[in-house]
Amino acid sequence: MKLLSFRLLALPFLLVVGLILAGCHSATPLPFRLTNLTGHMPQLEFTLTNDEGKTVSAADYQGKVVLLFFGYTHCPDVCPLTMAHLHVVMQRLGKSADGARILFVSVDPARDTPAVLHTYVNAFDPHATGLAGKPRAIEALVKRYRSAFTREPSSKDGNYEVSHSSAIYVFDRDGNPRVLFTPADKQDDLVHDLQLLLGSGDPR
């Protein structure tokens, strides 16, 4: 009984401490190696369908360090290479990778259904989730991060490519944009910055 009342009292206290810490965390400058996005872009916000067919929003990923990437499954070269690199990054993070989530947002709403995305992302890494949505919802998210994509003209067999931004946007556990990773950046730097955000590795 005593234990229970202590717990009941402790809960709001812990919540307040948690909020303060969370607030401090987002304000605290971290020695990032990649391009620092802190304060330069809006918080993570979207409503899309995950690869299990469920409607999800940014709030569902609260508490996770999010790696946001725009791509499409009919992309045979650059998208799978990026996903393969992210798989290596997740392996290098070890156990702490469980605190991170790769969000692969499809810029090809016509072909990428949740089912297609599900088998696709799982072929790369268990920490990846595919997100699909109506063209308008995808465009809104792409614009929010000043990204872009263009559907190229179809070939005679109806196949087409989608040119898209190659950057990966990294958000902290509170959904604040923190760093930008581009293909020109070093994988070591991404691992370093993710360790900072996940609170592991380098001393702070």
Place this chain on the structure above:
Amino acid sequence: MKHAPLFALLAGLALAPAVHAAAADHVHATHAWIRVLPGSLPAGAYVTLENDGDQPVALSGARSTIYADVMLHHSSTEGGMSRMTMVDSLGVPAHGKAVLAPAGYHLMLMQPNAPVKPGDMVKLILTFTDGSTLATDFIARPANALDDGGDHTKH
């Protein structure tokens, strides 16, 4: 004297047919692999081509009994945008090499008529601009592979 360069050119042309063997005869293919994606999604094929001949050659594409369509593509990233473009051919310099690798040149394999699984060997017939061909075995690798896996099988 002033006709010397022209003479050399004519002599070169006259000799050319004699020394000119089929492009494929001088090309060796190594590190041939395919990144297999789930379902019937298009896959990328990669290979290193070495030309030990005295003449440059050019790869024009490939054909396969498994994939209905194969295209030679080039990926590029400019101004933060990734795009793919179809290319007619890729030159392999005399005594030089051309590398088809992720985020650069690759063969895009489309519409497989049978499932291709990691570990499978897939024969692609590489075609050159002179019409010659080189049959090459490509190893199918998982989606999240970064290379042909050669380094991993050694230990």
